[in-house]
Amino acid sequence: MSLHDDAVAVLEAYAGPDAQQKELRGTYLDHLAGHPDGMWKACGAGHLTASALVVDPERGRVLLTLHRKLRMWLQMGGHCEPQDTTLAAAALREAAEESGIAGLTLLPGGPVRLDRHPIPAPCHWHLDVQYAAIASAGAVERISDESLDLRWFPYDEVAGVADASVVRLLESTRVRLGHGR
Template identity: 80%
Template sequence: MSLHDDAVLVLKGYEGQEELRQTYLDHLAAHPDGMWKSCHAGHITASALVIDPGHGRVLLTLHRKLGMWLQLGGHCEPEDAALEAAALREATEESGIEGLTLLPGGPVRLDRHPIPAPCHWHLDVQYAVQAPPGAVQQISDESLDLRWFGYDEVAGVADDSVVRLLEATRARL
């Protein structure tokens, strides 16, 4: 199965955000290359909120290009076997933490946001991953900073999309 086919199946099975979910499905139906950065009409991305429920905190990255505190994630790669694998790969690469595990139940949220030209949209499929006990992060080249924030601190540093992702993730715990 291709990553494109996997994304369609994941989105068809996703419950909630019906209008946005349909926007994603319509995009993939219209763009066979809709998974890839090269699709200038927009493309699917995969991200993951790294959580440490035992300490009531999340790991956020100060994004190098955007200068904002965000969850970890990014573009799908040809070697990604599934959308959740792309999210897990991105979270592992950007956090430096081995042994992250996906929260069951598939994506937590969808978030569509504009990006600078030449592309137009990121259609982000957002997952949550749990850090193993004693996890120590290591900053990557994609981040200006990487830091743990208590659940109650997130709204003070991150935008509404991250806050909504945290709320949806906490509802799953």
């Protein structure tokens, strides 16, 4: 199965918690149906990306990266690579590379959210498939070349440093963990 095929299967299985997420799921599936290259950065109409919010549920905190180019506190994530066999594997790879944490595990149940956001030309859209990754007790982070900083934030401080998409991802992750509002 190709990465494109995996993405279609993941999205078809994604129920989405609300009408907006279900509509976005349809947008992603339409994009993949119309763009055989829709998984790759080279797709000028936009492309799928994979990300993961690194969570330490025992301490009620998340690890965010201060993105080098965007200068924003974000979850770990990025472009799919040819060696990625699944969207989940891409999200986990990105989380491990950008956090420096070995042994992360994805929260069961598939993606936590979808988030479509504009990016500068030549590509126009990131269609992000967002997962949550659990850090083991005592995990030690290491800043990558893509980050200016890495920092653990208590759940209640995330809204003060990150944009609404990260806040929504955290809220959905907390619900999935059984710690949500």
